[in-house]
Amino acid sequence: MNQSLVIKDLHVSIGDKPIVKGLNLEVPKGEVHAIMGLNGSGKSTLAKAIAGHPDYTITSGTVRLDGEDILGLEADARSRAGLFLAFQYPSEIPGVSNANFIRAALQARLGEGEELEAVDYYHRLYEKMDMLEIRRDFTARSVNEGFSGGEKKRNEILQMAMLEPSYAILDETDSGLDIDALKIVAHGVNTLKGPNLGVLLITHYQRLLNYIVPDQVHVMMDGRIVHSGDKSLALELDEKGYDWITPAELAAA
Amino acid sequence: MSEQTDTLLTADYADTAEARDATRIADEPTDVGLPRGLLNPPDAPSGQGLPDWFLTSRAQAWQSFEALEMPARTEQAWRFASLGKIKLQAYHAPLPVAGEVADRLIERSVGNTTVAGKMVFANDALLDRRLFSPELAAQGVIWKPLEAAVVEHADLFRKHFMVQEAVLGSQKFAALHRAHVRTGTFLYVPKNVEIALPLEVFHWLSGEAGSSFPHTLIIAEAGSKVTLVDYFESDRSEETGFACAVNDLIIGPGAKLTYVCAQNWGEKVVSFQINSTTVERDAAAMSLHLNLGASYARLESLSRLVGAGGRSDMLAATVTQGDQEFDQRTLQDHVQPHTTSDLLYKNSLSDTAKTVFAGLIRVQPEAQHTDAYQKVRNLMLSDDAEANSMPGLEILADEVRCTHGATSGHVDDEELFYLLSRGISHKAAQELIVHGFLNEVLERLPDAHATPKLGALLAEKFARMKRQQSPAA
Numbered sequence: 098m099n100q101s102l103v104i105k106d107l108h109v110s111i112g113d114k115p116i117v118k119g120l121n122l123e124v125p126k127g128e129v130h131a132i133m134g135l136n137g138s139g140k141s142t143l144a145k146a147i148a149g150h151p152d153y154t155i156t157s158g159t160v161r162l163d164g165e166d167i168l169g170l171e172a173d174a175r176s177r178a179g180l181f182l183a184f185q186y187p188s189e190i191p192g193v194s195n196a197n198f199i200r201a202a203l204q205a206r207l208g209e210g211e212e213l214e215a216v217d218y219y220h221r222l223y224e225k226m227d228m229l230e231i232r233r234d235f236t237a238r239s240v241n242e243g244f245s246g247g248e249k250k251r252n253e254i255l256q257m258a259m260l261e262p263s264y265a266i267l268d269e270t271d272s273g274l275d276i277d278a279l280k281i282v283a284h285g286v287n288t289l290k291g292p293n294l295g296v297l298l299i300t301h302y303q304r305l306l307n308y309i310v311p312d313q314v315h316v317m318m319d320g321r322i323v324h325s326g327d328k329s330l331a332l333e334l335d336e337k338g339y340d341w342i343t344p345a346e347l348a349a350a
Numbered sequence: 351m352s353e354q355t356d357t358l359l360t361a362d363y364a365d366t367a368e369a370r371d372a373t374r375i376a377d378e379p380t381d382v383g384l385p386r387g388l389l390n391p392p393d394a395p396s397g398q399g400l401p402d403w404f405l406t407s408r409a410q411a412w413q414s415f416e417a418l419e420m421p422a423r424t425e426q427a428w429r430f431a432s433l434g435k436i437k438l439q440a441y442h443a444p445l446p447v448a449g450e451v452a453d454r455l456i457e458r459s460v461g462n463t464t465v466a467g468k469m470v471f472a473n474d475a476l477l478d479r480r481l482f483s484p485e486l487a488a489q490g491v492i493w494k495p496l497e498a499a500v501v502e503h504a505d506l507f508r509k510h511f512m513v514q515e516a517v518l519g520s521q522k523f524a525a526l527h528r529a530h531v532r533t534g535t536f537l538y539v540p541k542n543v544e545i546a547l548p549l550e551v552f553h554w555l556s557g558e559a560g561s562s563f564p565h566t567l568i569i570a571e572a573g574s575k576v577t578l579v580d581y582f583e584s585d586r587s588e589e590t591g592f593a594c595a596v597n598d599l600i601i602g603p604g605a606k607l608t609y610v611c612a613q614n615w616g617e618k619v620v621s622f623q624i625n626s627t628t629v630e631r632d633a634a635a636m637s638l639h640l641n642l643g644a645s646y647a648r649l650e651s652l653s654r655l656v657g658a659g660g661r662s663d664m665l666a667a668t669v670t671q672g673d674q675e676f677d678q679r680t681l682q683d684h685v686q687p688h689t690t691s692d693l694l695y696k697n698s699l700s701d702t703a704k705t706v707f708a709g710l711i712r713v714q715p716e717a718q719h720t721d722a723y724q725k726v727r728n729l730m731l732s733d734d735a736e737a738n739s740m741p742g743l744e745i746l747a748d749e750v751r752c753t754h755g756a757t758s759g760h761v762d763d764e765e766l767f768y769l770l771s772r773g774i775s776h777k778a779a780q781e782l783i784v785h786g787f788l789n790e791v792l793e794r795l796p797d798a799h800a801t802p803k804l805g806a807l808l809a810e811k812f813a814r815m816k817r818q819q820s821p822a823a
Contacts, residue, residue, distance in 0.1 A: 148771050151763070176773035188768035192786025192793070201782055202772035239786065256772060 099164050100126040102180075102264045102295050107158035109139075109146040109320075115156070116142040118320035122297075126163075126263065129296040131306055133334055134317035140299045141185060143317075144268040148182040149175045162264060177206055181262035183253035185269040189241040195252065196222065196236035199259050206260075225258040229285045247278030254285040264295045271305035283308030303335035316342060385442035388526075388561055388592065392443055395532040399501045403508065411528035418522040427519030430706045430738045431677045435646035436620055441561045441592040443530065444474040447585075451556055452477045455585060459552040462579075462803045466547035467493050472554040472585075474532050474562050486545060492538035493549065496565055499536035506538065510569055510600055514626040518650035518679040523622045527563050527594045534565025537578060539605075544575040548610075548800045551578065555593060555615060556585035566597035570605040570633075577608040577797045582643070584616030591615065593644075594622040601633040603657060608636045608797050612807050615643035617674060623649045629689075631657030638795055640804050641668040641676050642811045648677045655682075655689035655717075664693040667791040669784070669808065670703030670735070671815045680709040682724065684717035687747075693724040696791050698784045699735035700815065708740040711754060715746045724754035729787050731761065731780065777819075781812050 102124040109117035116139045124130045134140050146153040147160055149172030159166050167175045190198065199222065204213050222236065229251045241249050250270050257265055267286070271279055286309050290296065298309060306314070306328065314331045316324040316339070324330070324342050386393065391412050394405060420436075421428040447455070456478045459470045466486065470478040476495045481487055492503060499507045516524035535551050553564040570576055582593060593615055601607045607627075615621050621644035627635045641647055653662040668676045682691040697705040711722040728737035739756030761783050769779035788808065795801055 150767055171776070172767060172770035173773050173775050173779075176771055182771050184768065184771075188762070188765045190765055190768070190783065190786055192789035193782050198769070198772075198782070201769075201774050201778060205773045205775060205778065260772065 099161075101161075101163070102297070103159075103161045104147070105159045105161075107143070107146075107160065108156040109142055110154045110156055111142065111152060116320055117146065120158070120317075120321055122315065122322055124264065124295040124297050126295045127292040128312040129290065129298065129309060130313045130315060131298040131300060131311040131331065132315045132317050132322070133301060133303075133331065135301065135339055138317045139320040140301075140317055141268055144182055144266045144299055147175075147266060148172060148180065173205070176260070176262075179263035181257050181260060181265040183250070183257060183265065183267040183270050185272060187241050187249045187253055189239070191239050191242055193240050194237050195240050198240045199256060202256065202260060222259065225255055228258070228288060229255055230281050231255060246273035247275065247281075250274055250278065250282050251285070254282055254289075258285065258289055263293065264297070265289075266297045266299065268299045269301070270298070271300055271302060279305065280308060303331045306331045318342065385445055388438050388441045388443060390443075392530045395497065400497070401500065401504060404500050408529050408531075411525045415522060415525035415529055418525060420522065421519060425519070427679065427708075429708070429740070430704075431648070432646060432675050432704070435675065438526075438592065440590065441559050444532070444561050444563070445557060446475050447472045447556050451585065455552075455554045455556065458583075459554075459581075461550040461552070461581060462548065462799055464547055464799050465550050466545050467549040468551070469493075469495065469535055470552045470554070471533060471564065472556050473560055474530075474564075476533055486543075489543045490538075490540040491543060491545065492536060494536050496534040496536050496567070497532060499567075503536070503538070506569070507536065507567075510567060510598060512596065512598065514598060514628065514652070514654070516624050516650065517652060518624075518681060520622060520624050520648065520650050523594050524596060524624050527565070527596045527624070530561075530563045530594075531565050531596070532563070534563075535567065535578070535580075537566075537568045537576070539568075539570045539574040539576045541571040541602075542573040543571075545577070548577040548579050548608075548797060550581065552581045552583060553593075553595070554583050554585055555589070555591040555619060558589045559591065560589070561592040561594075564593065564595040566595070568598070568607060568609070569600045570602055570607045572602040573604045574602065575606040577610070577800055579610040579612065579800050579803075582611070582613045582615050582621070584614075584619060584643070587616040589616055589618065591619040593619055594624075596624045597626075599625070599627040599635060599637070601627070601629050601635050603631040604633060605630075606634045608638075608795065608800070610638045610640070610795070610800055610804070612640045612804060613643055613647060613649075614640075614807055614811075615647075617643055617645055617672065619644045621647040623647070625650065626652040627654065627662060629653065629655045629657065629660035629662050632659035633657065634661045634663075636663040636794075636796065637665065638791070639666040640792075640807060641666060642807060644674065646675045646677065649679070651678070651680045653680075653682050653691055654685060655691060656685045658686050658688045660686070661690040662692070663794065664691065664695075665791050665794055666695040667788040668695070668697040668705060669788065669811050670698065670705065671700045671811075671818065673702045673704075675704045675706075677706045678708070680707075682709070682711045682722055684711075684713045684720040684722060687716060687718040687720070689717060690721040691723070694791060694794070695726045696729070696788055697727070697737060698729045698731060698787060699737055700731045702732070702734045702736075704736040704738070706738045706740075707756065708742070709754070710742040710744060711752055712744045713747045713750050713752070718747045718749045720747060720750040720752070722750065722752045726756040727787075728756070728758040729761065729784060730758055731784070777816070785812075
């Protein structure tokens with residue numbers, strides 16, 4: 098079976114407005130791919146649509162995880178199938194402690210009548226928190242409430258570490274981070290990287306890619322991938338901007 | 351708890367013996383005829399040596415009850431209330447429970463793990479009473495059922511018993527309570543005595559169409575500190591019943607009282623609770639009502655701030671399902687200057703449930719420098735549920751700070767998606783959000799010893815809701 102996240106001819110609309118217009122992409126397990134593009138190119142729409150956000154209508158195309166089409170599944174089932182989205186703007190859930198939230202997510206992966214073992218759970222949780230330099234008292238705090246930008250992003254990576262997805266989409270995880278926070282987040286992702294995880298990084302800055310080195314870089318414009326290359330493409334984009342990617346290439350894509 | 355309890359119980363032997371007496375009374379039903387309807391004059395209580403004033407007050411209360419009209423929806427105090435759900439003729443006066451029922455209910459009266467004392471009542475008869483720490487009795491703490499207090503602490507009892515009239519609409523039901531009341535909790539905490547652990551009281555309703563008149567009277571003297579938790583529970587959730595509870599909390603200068611009531615009657619019970627709290631100089635009251643049970647539950651809560659520097663926090667968390675109705679009326683009455691009140695009521699509404707909140711902040715002319723806050727939040731989980739909010743202000747002083755607000759909203763779609771995206775099912779996600787919404791109320795409780803059981807009761811309620819939503823499962 099194909100061990101990849103495969104997106105084929107994907108079209109996504111918000112209301113009547115098409116945003117993603119025939120996107121093709123394959124992220125094999127064990128690789129890190131980056132999607133770069135300007136604001137409005139459809140990057141975040143792609144991420145949310147794949148995760149199953151109800152505001153985004155998939156009008157055609159397929160998204161397969163290891164061969165299984167996930168578009169017929171609800172958002173929660175997509176997550177349990179192995180997909181993870183690190184949000185650009187994570188929600189705050191007042192009154193729900195971070196520890197209970199992550200525990201509920203893990204509990205959702207167990208069968209009927211199975212209970213998460215509390216001691217093991219906290220042991221693992223603390224281990225991952227240490228890796229991400231998250232203070233212990235964050236377990237008792239309400240999910241993302243009053244967290245700084247950097248704390249929210251670290252909390253996203255913590256969830257990823259605990260849920261052990263097969264494919265993770267990181268939507269502008271670098272935005273709003275100072276360099277120290279960026280290094281911690283990158284360290285987290287690099288630690289989780291491996292043969293059992295495919296990563297799709299969405300960003301518009303090359304900066305993140307100094308710390309998480311991609312196997313491939315894709316350029317997204319007007320709802321499509323218009324150019325792909327190796328990690329040097331990110332540097333090229335950083336230097337020259339996006340204008341050099343000609344309409345001809347766009348048409349050819 | 352049990353091991354430690356047993357050793358301490360010996361030390362408190364006198365108390366235990368008394369409790370056994372009370373149990374024996376409850377064991378032997380004397381009424382063998384037909385149960386007496388609630389609309390007949392109540393029997394005189396069987397307790398020995400009850401003072402005349404008490405018996406007279408019961409008889410007078412019965413006359414008042416008969417003389418007062420049933421409330422009508424046209425009265426402001428009963429606006430939106432489903433008065434049709436209150437059918438007093440359907441219930442009989444409290445009947446003693448059989449011995450094996452009593453044993454079962456004592457066993458089921460499990461609250462928090464670390465408590466200072468406990469009483470258990472069923473159908474208005476004392477089944478069990480304990481005070482786990484002998485020092486408390488030595489310090490002068492009185493922890494007795496009402497029928498003992500009225501005899502043994504006559505002056506103290508009479509000075510405070512139902513002195514504050516019901517002012518929020520339930521005068522008739524307060525009279526009914528006074529006419530029927532035969533037991534309840536009497537707690538007296540002497541000056542500067544601090545009780546670190548909560549005291550817990552269970553009131554059980556048992557038997558179809560039964561009734562109960564739980565009573566709680568707490569007197570916290572100057573500089574004292576105490577927490578009491580009342581649990582209202584039904585033996586069998588499918589039984590109908592009528593409960594009419596009164597509690598009076600008197601908080602002396604500089605004292606701190608936390609009062610928690612978990613109203614968890616069966617969902618066919620009609621419930622009244624009439625609460626009044628009197629907060630003296632520099633005293634602090636915190637009340638938290640967790641409202642889960644009953645088909646119609648009326649909660650009237652009055653806080654009177656009668657001494658400068660007094661503070662009252664009034665909290666409620668309410669979870670509805672089916673066609674439950676929670677009718678909440680409050681008054682934050684600022685009598686003296688430099689007083690603070692802070693009310694937070696949260697309702698989660700499902701199915702065709704209904705809530706009513708009518709709350710008044712009254713700042714009397716002398717009460718300058720009052721801080722008064724009132725916040726009601728309704729979380730609408732169903733389009734067929736109905737939340738009515740009627741906040742009100744009556745400000746007769748110039749230098750005051752008052753805010754009030756009532757909001758109703760649905761579960762936030764982005765919050766929900768965030769939880770779904772982590773693999774949590776729609777139902778579990780919604781439950782987490784509701785939990786969080788209510789937790790913001792429970793977290794305000796300063797006494798961590800009193801909270802675990804509240805969490806457990808909430809979880810049970812959610813489990814019941816889940817079962818009703820998917821009867822096949």
